[in-house]
Amino acid sequence: MKENLRIVFMGTPDFAAHFLEFLHLSKHEILAVVTQPDRPFGRGKVLTAPPVKKLALELGYPVLQPTDLKDLGFINQLKALEADVFVVVAFSILPSALLSVSKQGAINIHGSLLPKYRGAAPVQWAIANGESKTGVTVFLLDQKMDHGPILEQREVYIDMEDTTASVLQKMIEPASEALEAALETIRLGASEISPQNHQDASAAPKLKKEDGLLDFNKTALDLHNQIRAFDPWPGAFSSLLTKKVYLRKTKVAPEAANSLPKILKPAEILILEDRFLVGTFEGVLEVLEIQVEGRKAMPVSQYIHGLQQKEALYFEF
Numbered sequence: 001m002k003e004n005l006r007i008v009f010m011g012t013p014d015f016a017a018h019f020l021e022f023l024h025l026s027k028h029e030i031l032a033v034v035t036q037p038d039r040p041f042g043r044g045k046v047l048t049a050p051p052v053k054k055l056a057l058e059l060g061y062p063v064l065q066p067t068d069l070k071d072l073g074f075i076n077q078l079k080a081l082e083a084d085v086f087v088v089v090a091f092s093i094l095p096s097a098l099l100s101v102s103k104q105g106a107i108n109i110h111g112s113l114l115p116k117y118r119g120a121a122p123v124q125w126a127i128a129n130g131e132s133k134t135g136v137t138v139f140l141l142d143q144k145m146d147h148g149p150i151l152e153q154r155e156v157y158i159d160m161e162d163t164t165a166s167v168l169q170k171m172i173e174p175a176s177e178a179l180e181a182a183l184e185t186i187r188l189g190a191s192e193i194s195p196q197n198h199q200d201a202s203a204a205p206k207l208k209k210e211d212g213l214l215d216f217n218k219t220a221l222d223l224h225n226q227i228r229a230f231d232p233w234p235g236a237f238s239s240l241l242t243k244k245v246y247l248r249k250t251k252v253a254p255e256a257a258n259s260l261p262k263i264l265k266p267a268e269i270l271i272l273e274d275r276f277l278v279g280t281f282e283g284v285l286e287v288l289e290i291q292v293e294g295r296k297a298m299p300v301s302q303y304i305h306g307l308q309q310k311e312a313l314y315f316e317f
Contacts, residue, residue: 220283249289
């Protein structure tokens with residue numbers, strides 16, 4: 001029986017880097033790190049290494065950055081490493097040719113309780129849909145999207161003020177525990193895996209810019225969920241006084257519904273001193289932080305003080 005596993009790690013963003021560091025501190029051996037190519041970043045379009053590459057180089061691991069995962073040269077590089085398993089976190093869909101390269105296949109950390117929220121944006125869509133609970137799943141990859149058998153799962157609760165960033169942060173510790181348990185299962189050669197119930201599957205597709213467009217004919221709660229789910233990208237946005245604005249932080253203001261001087265129509269704005277209230281199909285949305293396109297986000301009180309017009313305001317949607 002092996003004392004440790006020989007691993008190739010695959011990942012790209014900050015979220016994935018946490019698990020590279022976790023594996024670095026574990027008993028297992030990291031043979032190489034695979035990540036996306038460097039990309040132009042920021043207004044200056046400076047070629048920038050992904051977070052996983054930066055960490056891998058700091059830790060002294062060889063880094064592979066293929067432009068084509070089906071490239072035979074890249075596949076042969078991986079074969080030569082003779083890995084026991086690939087650990088994949090927020091990387092890319094692996095072609096079938098890669099799934100058989102390592103001895104035990106590839107395992108993935110996914111940010112939902114599969115089979116719910118299969119796809120590229122599971123945390124965002126769970127928050128947008130008002131879920132109070134999600135989780136992490138470690139599963140064996142197969143040839144279909146987020147489809148393979150489950151090794152480990154852990155639950156993660158979503159609070160009303162959670163954003164995608166805060167939920168991802170909450171996931172790191174339970175996902176690390178789940179990863180450790182899954183690797184131990186593989187090391188021991190155990191068969192403690194469970195096929196997914198595919199009838200319960202739901203989709204979490206890649207976000208599009210238009211997903212952030214606010215529709216004030218929705219309820220205040222639905223809008224609040226959309227705003228915290230899609231921050232920072234694509235952002236939840238509308239148009240006000242001919243300018244595109246992003247609502248960065250909000251709350252549902254139930255106490256305002258019965259105390260306002262007038263009933264607010266959907267998209268109608270009421271400024272009460274330093275409070276910024278918006279009518280919706282049901283309930284009142286209070287804006288706490290706002291960002292005019294091209295400027296930094298600011299507390300809504302600062303935005304209000306700069307307004308020349310404070311009456312007869314409506315979001316355009």
